[in-house]
Amino acid sequence: MVEPAGELAESSSRLPRRYRTIISFTLIILALAVLWESYKWMGQTTGGVWPGTNLGLPVRTNNRAMPHLWDIVAALFRPARRGGDEILFITLLKAAMFTFRSAFAGFVVGSAFGFGLAIWFIRSPLAERGLMPYVVASQTVPLIAIAPMVVIWGGQAGLPTWLAVAVISSYLSFFPVAINSLRGLRSPPATASELMRSYAATPHEVLTKLQIPAALPFLFPALKIAATASVIGAIIGELPAGLSVGLGRALLSFASSFSSAPEKLFGAVLLSSLLGVVFVGLVALAERRLIPESRRVADIPEFAT
Known part of the structure; x- marks a missing residue:
């Protein structure tokens, strides 16, 4: 039987604070890692410019810089x-x-x-x-x-x-x-x-x-x-x-x-x-x-x- 969304939210709020902190910290690190690699992939794909423009990216995405x-x-x-x-x-x-x-x-x-x-x-x-x-x-x-x-x-x-x-x-x-x-x-x-x-x-x-x-x-x-x-x-x-x-x-x-x-x-x-x-x-x-x-x-x- 599927639990209502309210019960799921309530059960997650019952997690000890230290576990919530660890989960939040891990998610932030993963998000930053994805952002880093996504920015690098975008720069290498578009030739170092923002997609659809001729504006250069603020940080070079080659392996020597990033x-x-x-x-x-x-x-x-x-x-x-x-x-x-x-x-x-x-x-x-x-x-x-x-x-x-x-x-x-x-x-x-x-x-x-x-x-x-x-x-x-x-x-x-x-x-x-x-x-x-x-x-x-x-x-x-x-x-x-x-x-x-x-x-x-x-x-x-x-x-x-x-x-x-x-x-x-x-x-x-x-x-x-x-x-x-x-x-x-x-x-x-x-x-x-x-x-x-x-x-x-x-x-x-x-x-x-x-x-x-x-x-x-x-x-x-x-x-x-x-x-x-x-x-x-x-x-x-x-x-x-x-x-x-x-x-x-x-x-x-x-x-x-x-x-x-x-x-x-x-x-x-x-x-x-x-x-x-x-x-x-x-x-x-x-x-x-x-x-x-x-x-x-x-x-x-x-x-x-």
Whole structure:
């Protein structure tokens, strides 16, 4: 007997959230793969123009500029260097682990700084009014411009190069945590704060027993953004650092040989993306362990003060 459409929709909605997320993620990846190959097929069929027009396509579809997806995957299991024994996947995996060290350190420092800044702002409206414009303006500075300065200053201070890269990573991580934590700390209703004060609770007790627990559901969406931002910051920071390892170095190296081996660069981009996805997945796992599903907020925080 065929089930009505409403019952099918209801049964699909009963799937656990993590399964729905996995299915959605898989479908998006498949759709992007189909779009990639369809665009390549169209360009090769029409001679590099839009069908029915003489307008050229924005990206060339030959194998030197846009290789097939299966060629990119196959390149991951071939030697990374000519005459070498180590396959590209292992080389990129080692580079990803090195980059993850800087990204994780920057994530921890930046998140702690951002959360501490939010607590300071909630306790001192004067500090918020005076410093919030500078916090926002800090994110308008091009990271590629300040990364070399941070690396040079870190070297002059005797910091290991990877730690200087972590500083750049933390620079991108603190902002979403600070803004969304501030929103979360302000989320308790006024009646709850008044009830705490009626029991002679100190400001410290109000903070630790009311405001911080209320802010946790707002904190984790920001931590997911901070996780991806820390990976981006670590990769950008590795570019001027002169490191011989790391995803930033791999991207720079394979970009110089793009015309002869574009699959390697796309493979490095793929591993960089996977590193960000894995990092966000670890934060999401911590969220599921610590925050009940009924208390979670949207994954994309509203940066409102």
